[in-house]
Amino acid sequence: MQSGILVPVLMAVVALTLTTSAQPVWTFQTKGPAYSVFWSPDGSLVAVGSETYVNIFSADGELICAFKTGHGYITSISWTPDSSKVAIASEKLYVVSSEGEELWNYDMNGTVCVAWSPDGTKLAAGEEVIVRKKEELGKRVFVFSSEGELLWSYEIGYVLSVDWSLDGSRLAVSTRDGKIYVFSSDGTKLWSHEAGDWVRTVKWSPDGSKLAAGSDDQRVYVFTKDGGLLWSYLTQHYVLSVSWSPDGSKLAAGSVDKNVYVLSNDGELLWKRSAGSYVLAVSWSPDGEKIAASSADGKVYVFSPEGDLLWSYQTKSWIWAIDWSPDSSKLAVGSMDNHLYMFTSEGELLWKEKVVGGNVEAIDWSYETSRIAVGCEDWTVYVLSPSGELIWSNETEDEVLDVEWSPDKSKLAVVGAEVYVFSSEGELLWDYKTESKVRRVSWSPDGSKLVVGLWNGYVMALSSEGELLWDYKTKERILDIEWSSDGSQVAVGNADNKIYVFSPEGKVKWSHKTKNSVYSISWSPDGSRLAVGSDKVYVYRSDGEPLWSEKVPVGEKYTDVVAVSWSPDGSKLAAVSKGVHVFDSEGKKLWSYGDEELVYVSWSPDSSKLVAVGERVLVLGSNGALLWEMNVSFSYVAAWSPDSLGVLVGEYGGKLYFYKLTAKFKVDSDPSGAKIYVAGEYKGEAPLELELPAGVYEVKVVFEGKAPLTDVVTLKAGETVEKTYTLSVVPAKLKVESEPSGAKVYVNREYKGDTPLEIELPAGTYEVKLELEGYKSLTDTVVLEAGTAVEKTYTLKSIYATLKVESEPRGASVYVDGIYRGATPVEIQLPPGTYDIVLELEGYNVVKDTITLEEGETVEKTYTLTEKIDWPLIIAVAGVIAIVVVAAALLLLKRRAKTEAPEEKPGPSPVETIDTGF
Structure with a gap:
């Protein structure tokens, strides 16, 4: 059944929606590791590649710009000869101006290495190999024009290094599958050579007559420009870097065997010097007077051409990148301790600047003290105010992987290389050294202990003063830890596909695989x-x-x-x-x-x-x-x-x-002055401008004498949404019932539903009509006033007469004008008129009657039926009785004759005996 309720219509709901992206209230930049460092050819700028960012500094240490790439380490940078552009190897290939403006990019499957040709007209880039859906993608070397047009490419495998010859006629490429390729500038492969393992680096001699290569097969190779192997030298481990002296007479090499080697151009070892760890990079100064080497022990070493150690400097982490200024007066050193160091050629530290990059690993916002703890890959824990102001920071021994405030907010637990606990003001209260990196930390709800999870699979519980309470060894690294709110259990997630739940005392209460x-x-x-x-x-x-x-x-x-x-x-x-x-x-x-x-x-x-x-x-x-x-x-x-x-x-x-995350909501009404409710809260009268948290809201618009409107509005952060609501008058309610029910109701000739019915209508005068089959239609005029409710009940008059027929006994079939109408008792609706009524019931005489029915009249008739007499049966019975009587009389007469007649001789009797059957 239709409800017939009139729903208010929202008119001109959305007048205007302005979409604007939300702007940050504040930002804070942490530091990042330096993976690559390159001076511009004019010596005025130095570019540093970190994670996601390339930092460009002036020679005096001023940060000119930090160009943000996509996602990934920036391991290779190359300046054009005129120092106007820098190419960046990241997840894409980027070319940026010296001021940090992006000029063009090319979407590759991860860029590993880049090199401009000596005349700056071509850019070579090597692509890594990415496996997607079991398919290897990448494996190409590309050459572009300076404007970004792809000139040629060649599929060779995972590219590790590219280097142009000084005249730009040849491009050398090394790959992870152990091959060295040399191409002409137009992309023709000139020759190739297969080494025994990854070839990490290739370098042309200054005159372009020789090509040096360093390989994971522990060898340094030197070839002629046409591919002839001149010599090779066996070190004791992977060769990570090679560098020619400016005159081409000597070749320096750095190896994972912790040695710096200097070889003559015919392969003779001139000298080797030991570093504290892997030698990651070597570089001759342009004037040939010094050799710089960097190591995984965090030290930079500077030697004379004869092998004398001139000076060294200790940083806090691996040094992957070193580069001399074009005039040999300065040495730039990029450390994984998130800083760029600038030295004079004599070893004086000119300046040290943090590198923009790294990663934010953990955040814990203390709602009670309004302090935000941030753990970063730059080895630092930062504590900020809600406005982004740095309150304090502390450097640790490695990247910070997790931070958590104690329940009373008086202490901050910091984990990474080990476990640190600071006061809320930044004072180191204690630290606890572990055998492995610490991935997660969680304080107990009462603050009496903290549980940490290590990469080596250990779960450890420490007291709030740093005492070891218990530990438990699992099979794999710990990925997550959390205490239950009541402190009765601590859950640990593990890379061994297992969830563990411990008691506060360290007993495994349960686990699941x-x-x-x-x-x-x-x-x-x-x-x-x-x-x-x-x-x-x-x-x-x-x-x-x-x-x-x-x-x-x-x-x-x-x-x-x-x-x-x-x-x-x-x-x-x-x-x-x-x-x-x-x-x-x-x-x-x-x-x-x-x-x-x-x-x-x-x-x-x-x-x-x-x-x-x-x-x-x-x-x-x-x-x-x-x-x-x-x-x-x-x-x-x-x-x-x-x-x-x-x-x-x-x-x-x-x-x-x-x-x-707020949005602006501008709301108006027609007529103006409507009361505005948002999420049930009164906000004021329209027109109204509100700033609300981003969210989904129910908006109600109310105006006296008008129908209230309800709307649902989604407000996105940073947007301004404008809406105008046109209100209609308050409707009246009309409730209609009928006897009998089920009558169709028409209001101003429009069907609204069947009785009983309740509808809302604007104030006014209405013609109400009810129709029901078998009944006279009924029409009424109803006046409705705004906000009122009118109830109307109508009794409908039937257009038929009613004939009720009863009989004694019941069950007689009733025929009206020869048409069967049912068995008594029966009620029949008939149009007015005269009708022949017949009642039939087996064993009873038929009853016939004629009746006249008037419109709307109800006539009740009761008929008494009489039983039928069956004459043939009566006659048959009487006949049998007569025969019996006659037979009996004959028999009696016969007996009398016997007794009265004279005696005769025996013989047949002339009269037949009639068996009457009695």
Whole structure:
């Protein structure tokens, strides 16, 4: 049955929607490792490749720009001869001006090495090999024009090094499959040579007559320009770097055997010197007076051509990159300790600057003290204010992998190379050295102990003062740790495909095996359930009983779940892998969003939204609506502000972004002055401009004498949404009933439904008509006033007469004008008129009657039926009786004759005996 309710229509709902991307409230840049360092040919600039960023410094140490590439290490940089452009090997090939402006890029399968031709007209780039869907992609060397036009390419394998001859006529290329290729400038392969293992580096002699190569087969090779092998020299380990003296008379080589070798151009060892660790790079000064070497022990060494150590300098980590200035007066040193060092040729440190790059590994926002702890790959823990101001920082011995405030916020646990505990003001309270890197840390709810997980598979519990309480050895590295809210259990996720749950004393209370690494764990707020991210989502009761599990589909396949998070109200569980997937607490899937690779998810404190990070940053409402998104190179972690209005995102490359996730909502009404309610809260009268948290809202517009309107509005962060609502008058209510019910109701000739019926109508005068088959139609005029309710009940008059027929006995068939109408008792609807009525019942005489029916009249008739008399049967019975009587009389007469007649001789009797059957 149709409801007949008039729904108010939203008129001109969306007047204008302005979409603008949200801007960060503040940013903070951490440091990053230096993988590559190259001076510009004019000596005015030095470029440093880190993670995601290329830093360009002046010769005096001023940071000119930091150019952000995509996702990946920048291991190779090359300047044009005129110092106007720099080529960058990252996930793409980039060409950037000396001021940091991107000129062009080329999408390759990961760029490993780059080199400009000596005249600056061509750029060579080597591509790595990427395996996607079991197919190897990449494996090519490319040559471009200076404007980015691809001139030629050649498929040769994973390219490790490229180098142009001084005249630009030949390009040497080395690969990971152990081959050396030489091409002409137009792409013709001139010759190749196969070594015994990876060939990590190739270098032309200054005059272009010889080509040197260093290989993982432990040899240094020198060829003629046409491919003839002149000689090779066997070291004791991989050869990572080679460098010719400016006059081409000597060749320096650095090896993993911890030695620097200097050889004559005919292969004779002139001298070798030992470094503290692997020799990662060697470089002759342009004037030929010095040889610089860098080592994995964090030291740079400078030797004379004869092998005398002139000076050395100790940094805090491996040094992959060194480069002399064109005039040989300065040496640039890029260290994995996230700094670029600049020395004079005599060893004086001119300046030291942090390198932009690295990665943000962990964030913990203390809501009570308004301090944000950030752990970074740059070996540093930072503590920031909510406005992005640095309160304090401390360097550690390696990258910081996790941070967590103690429950009372008086201490900060920091883990990486070891375990550190700082006071809230940055004072180191204690540290604990471990045998392996520490991946995760979690304080007990009472703050009396912290549990850490190590790469070597150990779980360790330390007291708040740094004393070892217990440890437990698993088979693989620890990936996640979390205490239950009541402190009775601590859960540990492991790469051995197992979830462990320990008591505070270190006893394994229960464990479960999954089908892949346990990447993430999350206790429900009340501690009654434990969620696990592995090959699928698992949820266990606190005593270890499995409750439910769900696979996460991606297309027709399933994917691992790398992060899980309960909402603070415990009603929902979010899981991320390819996209975001949200379940209720019983395992019913509520919604999914996207298919990006995501690695971390966190709910806002008020449970109204979540942030998921990875290839993109997504903020989604609890119903799955997209509220904000951000393109990033990559992100591993994010954190919510205490008020759920802001999100802090750590990007690959070491940068922090804090966004306030609000939107502007401009609302007006026609007529103006309507009261505006948002999410049930009165906000004011229209026209009205509001700044609201990004989210999905119910908006109610109320005006006296008008029909209230309700709308649902999605506000995305950074947007301005304008809406105008046109209000109609308040309707009246009309309730219509009829006897009998089921009558069709027409209002102003428009069908509205069947009785009983309740409808809303604008104020006014209406013609109401009721129709029901067999009854006279009824018409009425109804006046409705705004906001009132009118109830009308109508009794309908039938257009038929009613004939009720009863009989004694019952069950007689009733015929009206020869038409069977049923058996008594029966009620018949008939048009007015005169009718012949016949009643028949077996064994009874037929009853006939004639009746006249008037319109609307009800006539009741009762007939008494009489039994039928069956005369043939009576006659037959009488006949039998007569025969019997006659036979009896004859028999009597016969007996009398016998007694009265004279005696005769025996003989046949002349009269037959009639057997009467009695």
